[in-house]
Amino acid sequence: MSAGGSTVKGPNVLIIGAGGVGVITAYSLWFKNKCNVSVVIRSDYEIVSQVGYSIDSCDYGKIENWRPHSIHKTIEDSLSSKIFYDFIVVTTKNIPDGPVASRVSTILRPILTSNTEIDPKKESNILLIQNGIDLENEIIQTYSRDELENVTLLSGIQFIGSTKIGPGKIHQLGKDRLFVGGFDSCDIKARNASQEFIEIYSNEGYNIVEFEPRVRYARWKKLLYNAAINTTTALVQLDVPRTLEFAKNKDHTEKFIYEPAMREIIAIAASEGIIIEEEFIDFFINISRNLLFKPSMCVDREKNQLMELEIILGNPIKVAEKNNVPVPTLFLLYNLLTLVQSKLKEELGLLKFDEKTLKLQSTT
């Protein structure tokens, strides 16, 4: 079922993942009124179809009873109206070690199949607004070259600080700044599609959206925050300012966890020829000190949801291993968080531990 109808002249955008990021993304596109916004809303579908979203946004203010042009309970439902989706925006968590059904490549397949059936020549633009590094690999490795013929892969790096605080309730604390570019920075189609997306997304005076010619640089830069700070908050289950204030001498977290971890990310990026300026270490720590915020992995652990551990720590560590970059801080955080992730998987029924044999029985 779809609520509302397509009424705007412009591209069709399908947003998958109606969390803190996805809903603000949807709202920004709807607000500009230059595209048709469809959103796949899994858990909150009933409440949103009845009363719409309640949004408290530092960019757009307090909004009640808002709905995008169309809402769908499932991907299949979003395909029933035979609309060609020009932009497929994925704002779900990216968890390659999670269930196959929730992997990005699995989610996208029926949409790409439907698009090809509707118009086999037209380009499908996939925009991944997600954390981490090397997340496009899962798609490139899963699909055949033929399947990717008319697919353009766009990378969205977002700084936003937006959280779903209840069913249909979104709280956006930090200004939306989105950087869009092709995963392949030489891809002209991706460059043009990025510009088109920026045009339908940008709301002057409200949000900031820019073309990012160096997507990989931007992703490594954002990883400074996520690999060091997001991970630590998940382990100790504290918001960011508390991790700084609660430290020994009030400085041990930044000096002996955040700074070394960030320096290791800088070293890994450098081993790939990407130079991240050291000043961003202080930049991210200062942001952290002044904003009462629980990053995504911390929230995931609290909510018993899987964390984006592999794209945030696993993939950088793979690059470090390939290029022989020592990363002792990141590796210890990763090995500790692997245990937390497995604990979450056990709670979600994704793995079983036999308390009689004391062995793991199966993994998914």
Add this chain to the structure above:
Amino acid sequence: MSAGGSTVKGPNVLIIGAGGVGVITAYSLWFKNKCNVSVVIRSDYEIVSQVGYSIDSCDYGKIENWRPHSIHKTIEDSLSSKIFYDFIVVTTKNIPDGPVASRVSTILRPILTSNTEIDPKKESNILLIQNGIDLENEIIQTYSRDELENVTLLSGIQFIGSTKIGPGKIHQLGKDRLFVGGFDSCDIKARNASQEFIEIYSNEGYNIVEFEPRVRYARWKKLLYNAAINTTTALVQLDVPRTLEFAKNKDHTEKFIYEPAMREIIAIAASEGIIIEEEFIDFFINISRNLLFKPSMCVDREKNQLMELEIILGNPIKVAEKNNVPVPTLFLLYNLLTLVQSKLKEELGLLKFDEKTLKLQSTT
């Protein structure tokens, strides 16, 4: 109020701390029937005075409705009958960063004062059955030399795996092996007192209790387990076999957390001239693999109680810093667990974080 009465010819023993360790200690002394056993029972006093303890012990079997010779709700209560306590056995958690009122030196003072009033010439033997290293320093530094004139400090290193699983309910999983000796291994009085305690504690065929001439060696050895494994389980909130099985490749926890952390403890001990054999690394990991057990710090975090972080990690790290021993694994675990400890302190009202200024307001 004291329940029961002193009926045995032999020394008077006061046990402070009626948790998994304290109750089995009390039972072992009572079972031997060569001393009078008084226990200070704080939280479970009512239930124990009514129905006694329910103990499920791998050493002594299932015991119902058991009570020691005397039980007391408070230290003050234990002193009202003007008994000279020959042995004061402390089986509480040792948390020097916790509230002053629960520090070992604070707890002991009224008992030592009472003993001196009753018989100023008689020796008070203090036995600390607690984890960690350098825990005697708090007592030595707090008391004057005069106050310690007739005090003998005994060190108890216990391997037991006993937990309070409910009010008045104790579950002892691992055989009780207790090693007793003087903190100062040259102290003849401590040696004699240790032998006397062993005599009243040893139950042949049930428990194992031995004189330990090298207390410091034994404490560093036990720290291999506690500094590496106990700490990690507290961070990830898993029992020990799960920390091994849930690891990447099922070996990353032992290879990249437990082994490096234990090697660092060995290196710190070596910097003090104490040689811990490397084979104990495998020994402790193999024990861990085969026993479904949640160590004390993990249980403390689950129960929102302060952890013995300083005596298990803080003190060894101080020695490492003094002797310039690099301990990157232990230091990262320590800095992470300091945040968890502060979180627990905040929950217990021992520190306040102002969410407006994002600053710590006070500490105790």
